[in-house]
Amino acid sequence: MADETTTAAAPEAVESPESANEEPQKPIDPDFEPEIIVFGCHYCAYAAADLAGSMRLQYPTNIRMIKLPCTGKLEIIHLLKALEAGADGVYAAGCLEGECHYLKGNLWARKRVEYTKKLLEEMGMEPERVEMFNMSSADGPLFAQRANEFTERIKRLGPSPVKQAKKAPAAKEGTPA
Amino acid sequence: MITAERKPFEEILELLEGKEKVLVAGCETCVAVCLTGGEKEAEILAAELSIKAKEDGRTLDVDHISAIRQCEWEYLDAIAEKVEQYPVVISMACGIGIQSMAERFPEKLVLPAVNTNMLGMPQEHAVWIERCGACGDCVLGVTGGICPIVRCSKSLLNGPCGGSHDGLCEVTGPNKEEIPCAWQLIHDKLIAQGRQDLLMKVTPPKDWSKSNSGGPRTMVKEEAKPV
Numbered sequence: 001m002a003d004e005t006t007t008a009a010a011p012e013a014v015e016s017p018e019s020a021n022e023e024p025q026k027p028i029d030p031d032f033e034p035e036i037i038v039f040g041c042h043y044c045a046y047a048a049a050d051l052a053g054s055m056r057l058q059y060p061t062n063i064r065m066i067k068l069p070c071t072g073k074l075e076i077i078h079l080l081k082a083l084e085a086g087a088d089g090v091y092a093a094g095c096l097e098g099e100c101h102y103l104k105g106n107l108w109a110r111k112r113v114e115y116t117k118k119l120l121e122e123m124g125m126e127p128e129r130v131e132m133f134n135m136s137s138a139d140g141p142l143f144a145q146r147a148n149e150f151t152e153r154i155k156r157l158g159p160s161p162v163k164q165a166k167k168a169p170a171a172k173e174g175t176p177a
Numbered sequence: 178m179i180t181a182e183r184k185p186f187e188e189i190l191e192l193l194e195g196k197e198k199v200l201v202a203g204c205e206t207c208v209a210v211c212l213t214g215g216e217k218e219a220e221i222l223a224a225e226l227s228i229k230a231k232e233d234g235r236t237l238d239v240d241h242i243s244a245i246r247q248c249e250w251e252y253l254d255a256i257a258e259k260v261e262q263y264p265v266v267i268s269m270a271c272g273i274g275i276q277s278m279a280e281r282f283p284e285k286l287v288l289p290a291v292n293t294n295m296l297g298m299p300q301e302h303a304v305w306i307e308r309c310g311a312c313g314d315c316v317l318g319v320t321g322g323i324c325p326i327v328r329c330s331k332s333l334l335n336g337p338c339g340g341s342h343d344g345l346c347e348v349t350g351p352n353k354e355e356i357p358c359a360w361q362l363i364h365d366k367l368i369a370q371g372r373q374d375l376l377m378k379v380t381p382p383k384d385w386s387k388s389n390s391g392g393p394r395t396m397v398k399e400e401a402k403p404v
Binding site for chain 1: 185186217221225228229231232234
């Protein structure tokens with residue numbers, strides 16, 4: 001039976017059931033610092049990131065943010081190119097659903113992220129490496145929370161297989177010298 | 178337009194097994210409009226192949242290009258310089274484009290990345306429905322502009338059959354979708370037009386030799402041939 005506390009906590013802890021499933025699989029490498037690309041909407045996430053800064057909230061330095069005029073500008077290829085270049089995770093941060101400055105840009109972005117997850121599955125990569133989050137420009141704390149959650153998620157998943165493959169030849173080059 | 182669907186990624190990987198230098202070739206005409214094989218989709222497939230190769234620790238030199246129309250020599254010439262650099266081309270064009278590519282570049286291994294499925298129209302955004310069977314002997318003039326060849330499950334020329342119920346065909350589509358009875362539509366349309374007399378005429382068997390059952394077809398327009 002779900003008591004009151006669990007029901008109240010449920011919307012906040014969207015990620016917790018997954019984290020419970022993931023954790024036993026592989027140990028987290030304490031030295032692994034993921035590289036995460038964030039495609040942030042100018043009207044919400046970017047402003048929320050600013051607010052998080054003004055509020056002096058701590059969030060991981062792993063995220064690199066690219067500003068978009070709207071997450072509707074986000075294309076599937078942008079997510080794939082980020083992963084191909086070696087990003088460990090990519091997420092889009094758009095306005096709350098129903099509050100897009102361009103009406104439906106964030107809904108399009110969500111569809112594209114969901115489709116990209118399918119492509120990743122086909123490629124044998126964890127679909128959790130891409131995600132779509134929604135927030136308003138007043139959501140400084142939520143911006144920091146999402147950045148923390150996603151970084152934790154990627155730390156659990158470990159380095160991107162693309163990046164590992166990239167590093168391997170580099171190490172070989174380094175050794176003979 | 179000609180519509181096509183991308184082959185499953187696994188099948189594409191099988192086709193490309195052991196290949197180290199691959200060009201993904203899109204086409205900017207029909208397959209681009211049906212969101213399957215245009216430049217965008219070619220770039221996505223190239224990125225997928227590149228990521229998969231990196232994951233597997235294979236070396237793969239993959240790039241993409243797109244022709245305005247892969248089914249015409251002139252447009253193939255326009256991308257020839259790029260194609261020449263790759264021994265393997267995986268084409269996202271329709272079957273016509275893929276064959277044109279294979280014929281224009283005989284020394285290349287040309288592979289299909291899509292399944293060409295029909296001559297369809299966009300019913301709404303992102304939904305296409307079959308509208309023409311390219312039978313070579315159009316009957317739309319006597320059927321109220323509704324094609325019984327592709328829209329009737331039995332391609333009947335004199336319908337409807339006993340399988341028409343409440344305007345629906347007894348057969349459902351490949352995705353279990355309901356199919357409107359084409360002959361019910363034809364009846365309704367002809368009656369609305371006051372042309373119901375056409376329904377009493379018996380249409381004799383069609384000359385299917387004009388369709389693809391008569392072997393590959395060739396069309397020549399003498400008046401347009403260069404002098």
